[in-house]
Amino acid sequence: MLKTFSIGGIHPAENKLSAESAIQVLPIPQMVSIPISQHIGAPATPIVKKGDEVKVGQLIAKSSGFVSANIHSSVSGTVFKVDEIMDASGFRRTSVIINVEGDEWLEHIDRSEELVKEISASKEEIIKRVGDAGIVGLGGATFPAHVKLSVPPGKTAEVLIINAVECEPYLTSDHRIMLEKGDEVLVGTQILMKALEVNKAIIGIENNKPDAIAHLTKLAANYNGIEICPLKTQYPQGGEKQLISATIKREVPSGALPIEVGAVVQNVGTAYAVYEAVQKNKPLIERVATITGKSLKNPSNWMFRIGTPVKDIIEAAGGMPEDTGKIVGGGPMMGKALSSIDVPLTKGSSGLLLLPREETARKATKACIRCGKCVSVCPMGLEPYLLMVCADKKDYERLEKDAVMDCIECGSCSYTCPANRPLLDYIRLGKGKVGQIMRARK
Amino acid sequence: MSIIAITILALCAIGVTAAIILYFVAQKFKVYEDPRIDEVEEALPAANCGGCGYPGCRGFAEALVKADDISNFNCPVGGAAVMSHVGALLGHEIKAADPTVAVVRCNGTCENRPKTNQYDGAASCSIAASLYSGETGCQYGCLGLGECVEACNFDAMYMDEETGLPVIIEDKCVSCGACVKACPNNIIELRKKGPKSRRIFVSCVNKDKGAVAKKACNVACIGCRKCEKECPFDAITVENNLAYIDYNKCKLCRKCVVVCPTNAIHELNFPPRKEKPAANPDAKTVKPVATKAEVQDAPKAEPKANDSKDETSDNK
Ligand code: SF4
Ligand code: SF4
Ligand code: SF4
Ligand code: SF4
Numbered sequence: 001m002l003k004t005f006s007i008g009g010i011h012p013a014e015n016k017l018s019a020e021s022a023i024q025v026l027p028i029p030q031m032v033s034i035p036i037s038q039h040i041g042a043p044a045t046p047i048v049k050k051g052d053e054v055k056v057g058q059l060i061a062k063s064s065g066f067v068s069a070n071i072h073s074s075v076s077g078t079v080f081k082v083d084e085i086m087d088a089s090g091f092r093r094t095s096v097i098i099n100v101e102g103d104e105w106l107e108h109i110d111r112s113e114e115l116v117k118e119i120s121a122s123k124e125e126i127i128k129r130v131g132d133a134g135i136v137g138l139g140g141a142t143f144p145a146h147v148k149l150s151v152p153p154g155k156t157a158e159v160l161i162i163n164a165v166e167c168e169p170y171l172t173s174d175h176r177i178m179l180e181k182g183d184e185v186l187v188g189t190q191i192l193m194k195a196l197e198v199n200k201a202i203i204g205i206e207n208n209k210p211d212a213i214a215h216l217t218k219l220a221a222n223y224n225g226i227e228i229c230p231l232k233t234q235y236p237q238g239g240e241k242q243l244i245s246a247t248i249k250r251e252v253p254s255g256a257l258p259i260e261v262g263a264v265v266q267n268v269g270t271a272y273a274v275y276e277a278v279q280k281n282k283p284l285i286e287r288v289a290t291i292t293g294k295s296l297k298n299p300s301n302w303m304f305r306i307g308t309p310v311k312d313i314i315e316a317a318g319g320m321p322e323d324t325g326k327i328v329g330g331g332p333m334m335g336k337a338l339s340s341i342d343v344p345l346t347k348g349s350s351g352l353l354l355l356p357r358e359e360t361a362r363k364a365t366k367a368c369i370r371c372g373k374c375v376s377v378c379p380m381g382l383e384p385y386l387l388m389v390c391a392d393k394k395d396y397e398r399l400e401k402d403a404v405m406d407c408i409e410c411g412s413c414s415y416t417c418p419a420n421r422p423l424l425d426y427i428r429l430g431k432g433k434v435g436q437i438m439r440a441r442k
Numbered sequence: 443m444s445i446i447a448i449t450i451l452a453l454c455a456i457g458v459t460a461a462i463i464l465y466f467v468a469q470k471f472k473v474y475e476d477p478r479i480d481e482v483e484e485a486l487p488a489a490n491c492g493g494c495g496y497p498g499c500r501g502f503a504e505a506l507v508k509a510d511d512i513s514n515f516n517c518p519v520g521g522a523a524v525m526s527h528v529g530a531l532l533g534h535e536i537k538a539a540d541p542t543v544a545v546v547r548c549n550g551t552c553e554n555r556p557k558t559n560q561y562d563g564a565a566s567c568s569i570a571a572s573l574y575s576g577e578t579g580c581q582y583g584c585l586g587l588g589e590c591v592e593a594c595n596f597d598a599m600y601m602d603e604e605t606g607l608p609v610i611i612e613d614k615c616v617s618c619g620a621c622v623k624a625c626p627n628n629i630i631e632l633r634k635k636g637p638k639s640r641r642i643f644v645s646c647v648n649k650d651k652g653a654v655a656k657k658a659c660n661v662a663c664i665g666c667r668k669c670e671k672e673c674p675f676d677a678i679t680v681e682n683n684l685a686y687i688d689y690n691k692c693k694l695c696r697k698c699v700v701v702c703p704t705n706a707i708h709e710l711n712f713p714p715r716k717e718k719p720a721a722n723p724d725a726k727t728v729k730p731v732a733t734k735a736e737v738q739d740a741p742k743a744e745p746k747a748n749d750s751k752d753e754t755s756d757n758k
Contacts, residue, residue: 084654090559090575092650339559339574362562422564429569 002207002232005242006251008379009234010412012333014208018172018292018299023180025303026316028100032075032307033085034060035095038346039136040143041067046096052079057106057283060096063131069144069347070134071096074285074305076104088329088346090339098307109282115183116279119191126195126278133277134284134347138269139163139174139238140330142348145270149195151259158262160193160201161247162271164216165231167206167238168331171351173288174268176301178205178212181272182219188275189226196264201226202247203268206233235333236410240265242379254406269350284347289313293354295321304345311341313352325357333411366419374413374423380406384413384423391430396437399430405438407431478532479503485527486517491595493518493618506532513537518617519596542617542632544598544610548584549645549708551605555580555659571626579658582648584608584629593624612639634689638711642692642699644669645708649682656704663706669698 037043044061054060054073061071077100084092105111121129131146151157162185166174178185189201203220205213207230217228229247236242241252243265250261258265266274269287276282285306292299297318304313310327314320320327320341328335332353345352374384382403390399404427413423483503494517496502506512512534517524521541529536555578561570567589575581586606591599598614599621601607608621608630622630633643644663648655652664665683677691678698685706687698696715699707 084650086575089573091581092654336573360562365564422569425564425566425569425573429566429572432572 002230003246004232004234005237005245005379007381008377008412009236009242010377010415011234012169012415014233015169015292015294016172016175016208017170017294017296018290018301019175019209021172021176021298021300023173023176023288023301023303024316026305026308026313028075028103028305029308029312030100031080031097032100032305033095033097033309033344034071034074034307035085035087035093035344035346036061036071037093038071038142038306038348039069040141041065041069041147043094044068044071046082046094048073048079048082048096050079050081053077054079054098055104055106057109057285059283063134063144067144067147069136070132070283072134072283072285073098074307075100077101086340086343088336088338088343095307095344110280111282115187117183117187119187119194119278121191121194121278123195123197126191126274129278129281130195130274133273133282135270135273135277136284136347137267138273138287138347138350139267140334140348140350145266145274148264148266149192151196151264155259156262157196157198157259157264158200159248159264160189160196160198161243161263161265162189162192162201162203162268163238163240163243163265164203164205164212164268165237165243166209167233167235168333168335168351169235170292170353171290171331172292173290173301173350175209175212177269177272177288178209178216182215184275185268185271186216186219186223186226187279188271188273190223191274191278192264192266192271193225198264199225202229203227204229204231204237204243204247206231206237208233236379236408236412239379239408239410241408254403287347287349289345289349290351291317291354292351293321293324293356294359295323295356296354297321304349306347307344309341310338310343310345310352313345314341314354321354321356323356323358324354325360326355328353328355333415334409363420365421368421369419371418373416373418377412377416379410379412380408382407384427385421387430388421388423388426391426391433394433396430396434400434400438404431404434476507478507481531482506482528485524485531487519487524489519489595489616489618491519491616491618491620493616493620518542518619521616541635543612543615543635543639543641544617544619544621544630545633545641545643546584546608546610546630547643547645547647548607548629549661549706550578550580550583550659551607553605554661555583561585567624568626580648580655580662581650582627583646583659585627589624589626590621590630593620595620636689636694636711640694640712641689641710642694642696643687643689643708643710644685644706646706647684649684651683655683661704661706663702664704666703668701668703669707672697672701 036046042065045064046061048060055076058073059070060073063070075098077098080097080099082096085095087093127146127149135145136142164174193201213230220226220228231246237246240258244250244258244263252258252261273284286303288301288303290301291313300317302313327338329338368385378384387404407427411424483500486499488499490498494502496505526536557577558579559577561577565587567585567587570585576585584607588601590608591601596614596616598611599608602609617632619632646663648662655662656664663685665680667680669685670678670680675691675693677688678685696709699709
């Protein structure tokens with residue numbers, strides 16, 4: 001029996017249409033818009049102004065606190081303006097808009113393909129370089145990576161867990177990175193191990209990617225302390241707490257961080273970015289995203305420069321199909337529909353899913369039939385049907401007592417509900433309110 | 443026979459003893475309740491809407507009886523009449539608070555504010571607001587899902603099918619503020635009702651720069667400050683590209699309504715204008731038509747929309 005997490009979980013259709021498509025490089029657009037807030041935490045502070053010349057890899061917005069991230073120019077050219085433009089959720093946010101001229105990189109960035117295995121940087125240097133490079137969790141959560149590497153005093157990390165499960169249906173970018181950049185990922189993992197001072201790392205991969213498991217297992221023989229752990233395919237295994245439960249059989253208590261049980265989780269894409277930052281001096285200016293959808297001509301994986309408009313990647317994959325009803329940023333389970341295709345791709349863009357109209361239509365909501373399915377699939381052991389009612393009735397005390405803050409917004413409950421109740425929509429609302437109340441109390 | 447008599451007597455004795463004990467206990471633990479609370483509660487409208495900020499009318503009555511000075515308390519439902527009655531009961535002098543009424547500060551009808559995408563999530567304004575900016579280019583405006591209407595306990599609101607905006611039925615609105623609290627975008631405001639219900643307000647909450655706002659909505663406030671300059675009573679302030687009229691200073695002269703290039707300022711319940719300041723006579727009534735002509739050239743304009751100058755100068 002393969003390992004998986006202890007409670008709940010679902011197995012939606014995998015639809016990994018683009019798994020066979022090798023990573024291609026998306027042409028550099030004529031203009032990029034780079035938002036100053038692409039991460040969780042304080043927005044960065046822009047340090048360039050209209051008319052400035054920038055090169056690839058140059059810092060254009062500085063991290064404005066511990067939980068914040070540097071932003072670098074992904075292209076070379078002239079800053080057209082620093083202004084508010086629409087982000088993926090339709091709100092206007094400050095971005096640096098750059099007119100592209102050529103492709104001139106900062107000199108100290110090593111652009112060769114050569115694998116650098118020797119890790120010369122010390123623990124402190126690694127954390128500093130990861131922070132300087134503006135690396136954030138590339139699984140989609142975009143939490144600044146250097147923060148997770150700085151283990152709080154009094155706690156010790158025992159094991160590093162690399163999240164390579166890619167449990168979202170459709171997405172394949174991590175899968176391709178493992179196949180094409182296997183060695184880089186493993187060196188990246190060793191760098192992370194050095195930063196955390198642990199001698200054990202586990203790479204969790206779901207068994208719907210047998211080629212990646214085989215490839216990395218073969219390579220891992222050359223590296224000390226890295227274990228590949230095949231897992232049963234089960235959503236949401238990519239959740240930190242679920243992955244810890246699946247790989248090392250430890251349960252993170254409610255409200256606590258993984259470090260409480262001695263674990264630190266990083267995404268496999270992040271490990272690759274860490275490799276590039278530490279060994280090659282390359283800040284986070286590009287990443288891999290999957291563009292996919294059943295009617296799309298060419299579901300594929302692309303390495304794009306941060307700030308490239310969404311419509312460019314759609315063009316590259318063969319244009320928008322006639323029957324597109326929704327464009328989802330991210331995977332179908334946790335992704336969010338975009339309100340426009342003029343918005344830029346950012347550090348958190350792990351994929352783009354074009355859903356045909358008939359699949360996106362919401363079905364009519366009916367009354368709860370008390371089947372308990374939502375309860376049985378919830379990986380956090382919550383009672384979604386009850387949380388929804390409490391959120392609707394604004395009973396925030398009850399919500400807090402029933403651990404609404406534990407919800408990881410995986411959407412398993414809404415997915416499963418036979419009455420089509422928008423459970424997560426209401427739970428998320430309640431979570432927001434309870435969060436506000438809790439912060440106010442502090 | 444004697445068993446029956448003994449039983450009856452014993453029971454009576456227990457009953458009497460218990461009664462005596464209960465009497466003393468009741469005396470000892472008696473909770474004194476001010477009889478005026480009942481009186482005041484009687485005087486309140488029993489709507490239990492919470493508009494006063496207390497849990498129901500009884501809660502408000504308790505607070506009123508306890509307070510030394512009740513001039514800051516107000517029952518929005520009963521208004522001045524009820525408050526002066528309460529004042530008389532409690533022996534307080536009450537000066538009448540200005541009656542207020544809810545006002546919807548968004549005029550982004552389907553016609554004025556074109557849709558840029560379609561929302562099909564859960565039908566709740568709060569949920570929509572927590573997810574994204576809404577179906578139009580305006581990230582501040584009404585989301586049109588009617589959470590305010592649902593919150594209203596007095597049937598004083600409805601959603602206008604044609605405009606997609608909530609409408610307040612003035613006569614029914616008791617100004618309890620439930621809609622104000624319900625709206626995630628802060629669209630609704632309680633404003634002074636005004637003499638003969640005449641009111642002037644900026645029907646827009648968009649804080650974007652002029653060009654952006656105008657592109658999203660024909661009738662957005664573009665922050666041009668014309669109204670601010672025009673107002674003889676310093677009642678208007680423009681902050682973050684958005685004008686706000688202080689209803690305590692506004693003397694209802696209607697000058698700002700005329701100068702506003704986007705018709706963002708609304709006047710309610712005024713008699714029709716006399717012919718004289720005829721420039722923009724249909725400011726209110728034929729709004730969609732008047733503004734449509736403007737849009738053609740406005741988006742091209744530089745942020746501050748200077749091109750509307752000529753238009754307004756012939757207004758004066
Ligand atoms: S979205 Fe939240 S409540 Fe629903 S299944 Fe996931 S963790 Fe449980
Ligand atoms: S899955 Fe849906 S119908 Fe079943 S108990 Fe949960 S909310 Fe009710
Ligand atoms: S005014 Fe507010 S609550 Fe009412 S429909 Fe508009 S956004 Fe929703
Ligand atoms: S005149 Fe109109 S557009 Fe200009 S600031 Fe006043 S309300 Fe806004």
